[in-house]
Amino acid sequence: MTLSIRWKVALGTLFAVTLALTVAGWLALRSIERVELSRVAENLEARTSLAAFALEPLLAQPGAGRSTRQPEIQSMVRELSRHALARVTVIGPDGTVLADSDTPDDAVSRLENHGTRPEVIQALSAGYGTDIRLSATVGQRMYYLALPMKSGNQIRSVARLAIPLTTLESRIHDLTRAVSIAFGLAFAVSVALSVLLARGVTRPLSAMADVARQLAGGSLGRRIRTTSRDEVGVLGSTLNQMADQLESKIREVSEDRTQLLAMLASMIEGVMVLDCRGKVLQVNPALEQMLMVQGAEARGRAHWEVIRHHELSELVTRVLETRANCGGEMTAAASGRTLRVEASVAGGQRENEACAVLVFHDITAVRRLEKVRKDFVANVSHELRTPLTSIKGYVEALLDGAKDNPEQALRFLEIILKQTDRLNLILDDLLQLSQIESGQVLFKRDPISLSEVVDRTVALIKPLADKKGHTVTVAMPADLPPVLGDPERLSQVLTNLLDNAVKYTPANGSIHVAGQIAGDLPQRLVELSVTDTGLGIPEADRPRVFERFYRVDKARSRELGGTGLGLAIVKHIVEGHGGRVWVEGNQPTGSRFVVRLPAAASAKGGSG
Numbered sequence: 001m002t003l004s005i006r007w008k009v010a011l012g013t014l015f016a017v018t019l020a021l022t023v024a025g026w027l028a029l030r031s032i033e034r035v036e037l038s039r040v041a042e043n044l045e046a047r048t049s050l051a052a053f054a055l056e057p058l059l060a061q062p063g064a065g066r067s068t069r070q071p072e073i074q075s076m077v078r079e080l081s082r083h084a085l086a087r088v089t090v091i092g093p094d095g096t097v098l099a100d101s102d103t104p105d106d107a108v109s110r111l112e113n114h115g116t117r118p119e120v121i122q123a124l125s126a127g128y129g130t131d132i133r134l135s136a137t138v139g140q141r142m143y144y145l146a147l148p149m150k151s152g153n154q155i156r157s158v159a160r161l162a163i164p165l166t167t168l169e170s171r172i173h174d175l176t177r178a179v180s181i182a183f184g185l186a187f188a189v190s191v192a193l194s195v196l197l198a199r200g201v202t203r204p205l206s207a208m209a210d211v212a213r214q215l216a217g218g219s220l221g222r223r224i225r226t227t228s229r230d231e232v233g234v235l236g237s238t239l240n241q242m243a244d245q246l247e248s249k250i251r252e253v254s255e256d257r258t259q260l261l262a263m264l265a266s267m268i269e270g271v272m273v274l275d276c277r278g279k280v281l282q283v284n285p286a287l288e289q290m291l292m293v294q295g296a297e298a299r300g301r302a303h304w305e306v307i308r309h310h311e312l313s314e315l316v317t318r319v320l321e322t323r324a325n326c327g328g329e330m331t332a333a334a335s336g337r338t339l340r341v342e343a344s345v346a347g348g349q350r351e352n353e354a355c356a357v358l359v360f361h362d363i364t365a366v367r368r369l370e371k372v373r374k375d376f377v378a379n380v381s382h383e384l385r386t387p388l389t390s391i392k393g394y395v396e397a398l399l400d401g402a403k404d405n406p407e408q409a410l411r412f413l414e415i416i417l418k419q420t421d422r423l424n425l426i427l428d429d430l431l432q433l434s435q436i437e438s439g440q441v442l443f444k445r446d447p448i449s450l451s452e453v454v455d456r457t458v459a460l461i462k463p464l465a466d467k468k469g470h471t472v473t474v475a476m477p478a479d480l481p482p483v484l485g486d487p488e489r490l491s492q493v494l495t496n497l498l499d500n501a502v503k504y505t506p507a508n509g510s511i512h513v514a515g516q517i518a519g520d521l522p523q524r525l526v527e528l529s530v531t532d533t534g535l536g537i538p539e540a541d542r543p544r545v546f547e548r549f550y551r552v553d554k555a556r557s558r559e560l561g562g563t564g565l566g567l568a569i570v571k572h573i574v575e576g577h578g579g580r581v582w583v584e585g586n587q588p589t590g591s592r593f594v595v596r597l598p599a600a601a602s603a604k605g606g607s608g
């Protein structure tokens with residue numbers, strides 16, 4: 001059990017006070033007893049001397065036989081006892097009791113020999129003897145004093161006076177009681193005083209201990225109230241200063257940490273901080289997404305447990321061993337993202353100190369764009385080379401002599417013209433696509449009636465369709481809401497779709513253009529579809545026909561004058577209007593292209 005400082009001080013003081021009081025009380029009682037006894041001795045000695053003086057003539061008479069003088073002596077002894085208020089005994093030098101005031105006359109001779117009594121022995125040998133003991137005769141504690149009675153140098157007898165110590169003892173007893181009461185009072189006062197004193201001393205210390213505990217527990221706003229200027233006051237104000245410093249340091253550190261975490265959280269790059277043993281100290285939200293890991297689970301674990309990637313492990317091992325910055329590229333298995341990792345050395349040397357910082361850049365989009373660019377360049381070169389090779393071939397043929405054959409020359413020149421037109425067409429489409437993609441073309445956002453766009457575009461395509469014997473039908477509901485958009489661009493979308501329908505439908509087919517409302521308010525959508533009874537598109541190719549230069553049947557497309565860019569342009573324009581385009585199969589044959597656009601919110605109905 002540990003005692004509090006208050007109890008230690010209180011009990012220590014009490015112990016000291018109790019010890020001092022006990023010793024002082026005991027010494028005082030002993031000293032009083034001694035003084036009283038010496039007074040009793042003095043008094044008794046005087047009385048004994050007087051008794052001896054009175055007895056001496058009786059005992060000194062020559063020839064005084066004991067038996068004859070004994071009654072006289074006995075009576076004198078009784079007389080003296082009455083006056084001296086003490087028991088008076090006369091003892092012969094051989095110890096025989098000659099007279100005793102407290103013994104009946106006839107019993108004196110039967111009294112035992114007193115020669116062995118200490119006071120008698122002392123009186124006979126030293127001329128003065130005292131003793132205190134319990135008297136067998138009277139049954140009380142008695143003070144005995146004996147003096148020898150001499151005639152010449154010869155001791156004739158010993159006069160002994162004895163008084164009971166009852167008075168003295170009762171006085172000592174009273175005194176002891178008084179001292180005990182005083183002791184008790186002093187003890188009670190000292191208990192109260194020591195408790196108060198201990199409280200006075202320890203209360204500020206307890207308050208300090210309490211505040212220190214709260215400071216350690218995180219309540220940094222707590223302070224010690226001190227008014228005194230003693231050591232306790234100095235201790236209190238020092239503790240307050242320490243708490244001030246601690247609070248400001250902790251605030252600084254937590255502000256820094258908050259800023260750092262905010263920076264880490266807002267970074268697009270993934271960040272992982274490792275200690276010198278490769279243990280993960282920090283992971284930011286961007287990296288959590290890139291690697292599909294939970295930051296809370298990752299922290300405190302080894303990096304190879306968090307990211308099971310051989311090359312990354314090698315990179316980290318290299319940076320921790322060589323303490324030199326390095327970098328590399330990896331593909332995250334979980335998310336499939338391509339990541340560029342830059343590992344740099346931080347200052348930490350010990351466990352749980354930042355030793356290496358890995359920054360992960362998501363370069364998936366960059367790599368994909370690179371691939372798209374490469375594919376695009378390859379596609380474009382291929383698309384341009386085909387007509388150019390053809391032109392070159394026919395020009396060479398003309399130069400080799402065909403120019404001299406007017407009929408052949410004309411046919412070759414017509415082919416060259418056709419291929420040149422095709423080149424033009426490809427370049428026009430490419431230019432348009434690149435303008436839309438780069439955002440150079442801004443679409444108008446006017447509420448327009450799709451029915452008008454449909455009518456105008458169908459009228460343009462009609463001659464081509466007629467030429468192949470196709471039937472073109474239009475079904476646009478009168479209550480079709482307007483859409484927010486660019487009429488020219490939407491007309492181009494429809495032109496491309498109708499052009500394809502005419503191209504990829506064998507002669508005498510049917511082409512149907514329809515409009516309808518899709519979705520509910522407030523997200524109302526307008527749907528426009530172009531359905532043909534042509535070749536159709538295999539299901540596997542359907543998602544890909546909107547890619548640049550993707551064709552289901554390359555030869556046929558070229559033969560029909562296609563560039564492979566029409567649907568890519570359609571997709572870009574529709575998406576630029578916040579819409580969506582896709583293709584479905586038509587039953588029993590053909591394709592159905594669907595364009596879905598958001599309806600203009602404020603407008604109520606279309607003109608039809």
Ligand code: ADP
Pocket residue numbers: 496500501504505532534535536537545550551552553557558561562563564565566567568590591
């Ligand atoms: P192209 O200039 O070759 O027509 P598009 O981008 O317009 O290029 O079309 C891409 C490919 O999609 C075409 O080559 C063709 O194979 C297929 N296609 C497009 N529209 C139709 C359709 N209505 N019926 C069948 N196939 C189509």
